[in-house]
Amino acid sequence: MHTEKREDPIADMGYETRDVNYKALNMAAVGFFAFTIVSAIIGWIFFRVMRPLPTKQDMSIRASNLPNDPFPRLQTNTTARVDLMELRQREDSILSTSGKNQDGTLHIPIDSAINLVVSRGIKPTGKSVAAISKGNTTDEKKMPEPGAPIMKKSATATPAKTAPKKQ
Numbered sequence: 001m002h003t004e005k006r007e008d009p010i011a012d013m014g015y016e017t018r019d020v021n022y023k024a025l026n027m028a029a030v031g032f033f034a035f036t037i038v039s040a041i042i043g044w045i046f047f048r049v050m051r052p053l054p055t056k057q058d059m060s061i062r063a064s065n066l067p068n069d070p071f072p073r074l075q076t077n078t079t080a081r082v083d084l085m086e087l088r089q090r091e092d093s094i095l096s097t098s099g100k101n102q103d104g105t106l107h108i109p110i111d112s113a114i115n116l117v118v119s120r121g122i123k124p125t126g127k128s129v130a131a132i133s134k135g136n137t138t139d140e141k142k143m144p145e146p147g148a149p150i151m152k153k154s155a156t157a158t159p160a161k162t163a164p165k166k167q
Contacts, residue, residue: 011017075083098108108116 008017094107096109098106100106
């Protein structure tokens with residue numbers, strides 16, 4: 001029998017002989033999942049507390065938006081095109097004719113409105129608004145001729161003034 005103590009042949013080849021610390025690994029996994037669950041609960045509580053309470057008007061709007069049919073018909077591509085055509089025809093008829101709107105206001109054709117503004121003019125409001133920026137304030141008479149150098153270097157340079165040093 002073999003009685004002498006020999007080293008592990010895997011250690012001789014340079015492999016790691018220590019095993020994983022399962023206790024520390026399990027504690028890290030438990031801590032991670034506990035943190036995740038606690039964060040989710042805190043987030044849920046936060047959103048429940050911070051949400052606005054629905055009013056009676058909100059509830060009536062929600063109830064009126066529910067479809068009556070549990071299996072509503074979906075709009076096909078053909079019906080969508082027809083609906084858009086009808087909408088555009090209705091809008092064009094409103095924009096090109098005179099009449100009374102549902103809210104009691106009157107409407108006139110766009111061309112008539114443009115002609116009215118042109119004939120009457122736009123009345124000044126009497127309020128003058130200062131410009132946000134001064135714009136281009138460059139004096140055109142002082143501009144150099146095209147092709148002339150932009151800046152002329154002076155022969156005598158003036159030294160910059162420095163502040164006296166305090167002792």
